[in-house]
Amino acid sequence: MNLHGIRAIYLFEMARTWRTLMQSVASPILSTALYFVVFGAAIGSRVGEIDGISYASFIIPGLLMLSLLSESISNASFGIYFPKFSGTIYEVLSAPVSPLEVVIGYVGAAASKSVILGLLILATARLFVDYEIAHPLLMVSFLLLTAITFSLFGFIIGLWADDFQKLQIIPMMVIMPLTFLGGAFYSISMLPPFWQKVTLFNPVVYLISGFRWSFYGVADVNISISVSMILVFMLLCLTTIWWIFKTGYRLKN
Amino acid sequence: MESIISISDLGKTYASGLTALSDINLDIHRGEIFALLGPNGAGKTTLISIICGIVTPSAGTVSVDGHDILTDYRATRSKIGLVPQELATATFESVWAQMEFSRGLFGKPPNPSFLEQVLRDLSLWDKRDAKIMTLSGGMKRRVLIAKALAHEPQILFLDEPTAGVDVELRHGMWEMVRALRASGVTIILTTHYIEEAEEMADRIGVINEGKLGVVEDKNVLMNKLGKKQLTLTLQYPLELIPTELAGHPLELASDGHALVYTFDAQQEHTGIAELLRQLDQHGIGFKDLHSSESSLEEIFVNLVSEKA
Numbered sequence: 108m109n110l111h112g113i114r115a116i117y118l119f120e121m122a123r124t125w126r127t128l129m130q131s132v133a134s135p136i137l138s139t140a141l142y143f144v145v146f147g148a149a150i151g152s153r154v155g156e157i158d159g160i161s162y163a164s165f166i167i168p169g170l171l172m173l174s175l176l177s178e179s180i181s182n183a184s185f186g187i188y189f190p191k192f193s194g195t196i197y198e199v200l201s202a203p204v205s206p207l208e209v210v211i212g213y214v215g216a217a218a219s220k221s222v223i224l225g226l227l228i229l230a231t232a233r234l235f236v237d238y239e240i241a242h243p244l245l246m247v248s249f250l251l252l253t254a255i256t257f258s259l260f261g262f263i264i265g266l267w268a269d270d271f272q273k274l275q276i277i278p279m280m281v282i283m284p285l286t287f288l289g290g291a292f293y294s295i296s297m298l299p300p301f302w303q304k305v306t307l308f309n310p311v312v313y314l315i316s317g318f319r320w321s322f323y324g325v326a327d328v329n330i331s332i333s334v335s336m337i338l339v340f341m342l343l344c345l346t347t348i349w350w351i352f353k354t355g356y357r358l359k360n
Numbered sequence: 361m362e363s364i365i366s367i368s369d370l371g372k373t374y375a376s377g378l379t380a381l382s383d384i385n386l387d388i389h390r391g392e393i394f395a396l397l398g399p400n401g402a403g404k405t406t407l408i409s410i411i412c413g414i415v416t417p418s419a420g421t422v423s424v425d426g427h428d429i430l431t432d433y434r435a436t437r438s439k440i441g442l443v444p445q446e447l448a449t450a451t452f453e454s455v456w457a458q459m460e461f462s463r464g465l466f467g468k469p470p471n472p473s474f475l476e477q478v479l480r481d482l483s484l485w486d487k488r489d490a491k492i493m494t495l496s497g498g499m500k501r502r503v504l505i506a507k508a509l510a511h512e513p514q515i516l517f518l519d520e521p522t523a524g525v526d527v528e529l530r531h532g533m534w535e536m537v538r539a540l541r542a543s544g545v546t547i548i549l550t551t552h553y554i555e556e557a558e559e560m561a562d563r564i565g566v567i568n569e570g571k572l573g574v575v576e577d578k579n580v581l582m583n584k585l586g587k588k589q590l591t592l593t594l595q596y597p598l599e600l601i602p603t604e605l606a607g608h609p610l611e612l613a614s615d616g617h618a619l620v621y622t623f624d625a626q627q628e629h630t631g632i633a634e635l636l637r638q639l640d641q642h643g644i645g646f647k648d649l650h651s652s653e654s655s656l657e658e659i660f661v662n663l664v665s666e667k668a
């Protein structure tokens with residue numbers, strides 16, 4: 108195991124975060140705060156309670172998931188896309204690091220950033236709402252699992268993308284809609300029966316529901332299904348990455 | 361000579377269907393400076409990229425210090441430093457951060473004093489905190505060299521190291537390369553400046569259209585392929601070469617004030633004695649004579665155009 112190599116990649120990627128602090132930390136926090144003001148305070152007061160939870164508290168797990176998904180994907184995809192784009196990837200390719208070590212370095216850094224960001228958002232939420240976390244251990248595990256899984260997913264996008272548009276298209280066209288329709292702002296039991304069935308095909312529903320369960324002990328779907336879903340997705344990402352490195356797809360000529 | 365890199369039957373066909381290399385067999389000797397020459401698109405960068413692990417070979421094998429580059433890539437890559445041809449330096453990091461990154465990436469524990477020495481040797485110490493983006497082209501090239509040396513490699517690949525580097529710096533770089541060789545590093549370089557190969561290389565390989573042609577000791581190559589010229593400055597100018605001398609490869613130069621005789625340096629019988637005797641017979645006097653060798657550049661152009 109080339110531990111120095113992993114460390115070099117990890118620190119290099121983290122340094123990029125500190126350099127772009129405004130963009131990578133301040134802006135997601137600001138937008139989350141805006142959601143709280145608009146949805147939590149302004150609209151939430153009209154909505155009342157869902158499953159016995161105040162609307163402002165109800166949306167916290169969903170909002171957190173929203174940032175977690177988009178930040179994990181964009182951090183990880185950009186992290187590997189940029190060296191490919193600028194040509195500096197030659198150094199990683201010519202270094203004595205295994206694919207696994209490369210993944211640990213890049214994905215580890217992206218996931219770390221997301222987790223830090225998630226915790227900051229939670230702290231920010233505290234300024235607006237009083238909330239409790241019923242299952243803190245599970246909440247943290249969920250946070251970690253989601254951050255790692257979607258950083259892996261972002262890493263795949265970054266490997267696959269060969270222009271900036273491709274880099275953006277999946278987060279924009281797939282992840283955003285799925286998250287908004289994934290029950291971040293409502294309980295799926297509020298939907299008409301037909302749409303309740305349709306919505307179960309949206310994997311993000313399971314993430315948000317499970318995450319909400321770790322906060323308040325209530326969920327739209329069973330928590331074990333949520334956990335299995337994320338594990339399956341993680342496995343899928345790992346397999347894809349393994350295949351990419353094995354075949355050299357989009358990395359080596 | 362012990363070989364440090366052993367290339368056998370190496371071939372590369374890109375996904376586009378273009379065959380960039382075929383049947384390359386080459387041994388690089390430990391501790392030598394090997395210059396790889398060839399026109400644009402000959403396959404030099406492809407060959408280097410395969411050995412370094414950036415491009416996957418389509419056929420053949422390469423071993424570095426006895427280790428296969430594919431199955432034992434950790435061993436081979438940690439011995440190799442690469443200075444790429446393209447200036448891939450669109451980065452916001454400082455020179456120092458890049459140096460630490462490179463060293464770590466290649467599995468070496470931090471060693472600030474070593475990195476400092478490398479930067480000082482390349483006159484980059486003043487620039488250690490500068491962002492790479494803000495450096496000039498020549499400095500960027502030196503940063504790439506510094507990065508390649510950050511993990512103390514035994515083998516250094518320099519893919520056109522002096523492209524875009526001014527004359528003074530180029531000489532400085534040659535010094536550095538010689539010093540590296542003196543410390544035991546094996547160096548493989550490509551260049552379009554023949555002068556550079558002539559100045560530095562121990563051996564030269566010529567590659568053209570993906571095939572390795574001549575591989576030869578530099579001096580042997582120059583002797584073997586080099587043409588020598590003997591120039592005789594005449595006492596009285598000639599209008600024409602006298603018919604009696606027509607059998608010799610002679611040309612008039614300087615408005616008939618000089619007679620140029622071209623011969624193969626490697627040949628035992630150069631014909632000079634014969635020529636001089638005949639000149640004497642015909643009463644053609646000369647006041648001065650000197651001989652010159654053709655440069656590696658001329659040899660190289662000959663080699664490439666013969667093949668084409």
Ligand SMILES: Nc1ncnc2c1ncn2[C@@H]1O[C@H](COP(=O)(O)OP(=O)(O)OP(=O)(O)O)[C@@H](O)[C@H]1O
Nearest residue numbers: 360374376378380399400401402403404405406407
């Ligand atoms: N990634 C690639 N995909 C397809 N063809 C490629 C690729 N890289 C190089 N080639 C082709 O392979 C051939 C050899 O290219 P290479 O870069 O090895 O040449 P070179 O000798 O380094 O040339 P130069 O002196 O211009 O640097 C060229 O015809 C080039 O177009």
Ligand SMILES: [Mg+2]
Nearest residue numbers: 404405406445
């Ligand atoms: Mg080249």
